[in-house]
Amino acid sequence: MSGIGENLGGAIVTQFPDKFSDTMPTxxxxxxxxxxxxxxxxxxxxxxxxxxxxxxxxxxxFRQQKKQHRx
Numbered sequence: 001m002s003g004i005g006e007n008l009g010g011a012i013v014t015q016f017p018d019k020f021s022d023t024m025p026t027x028x029x030x031x032x033x034x035x036x037x038x039x040x041x042x043x044x045x046x047x048x049x050x051x052x053x054x055x056x057x058x059x060x061x062f063r064q065q066k067k068q069h070r071x
Contacts, residue, residue: 013020
């Protein structure tokens with residue numbers, strides 16, 4: 001899809017050059033939103049630990065129910 005978008009965008013710019021100026025900014029503005037290097041991965045850690053705990057609890061419950069059916 002990106003190839004189609006590039007071709008279509010280039011065709012539009014070629015057709016209407018007066019609507020698109022060549023004055024592109026040299027750098028992006030500082031919006032204060034930070035970047036990908038400033039993200040915190042605590043949520044992924046908590047989700048992983050919760051999944052491990054739930055899987056362990058499910059295994060224990062399964063074993064207990066299996067033992068009760070044998071008796």
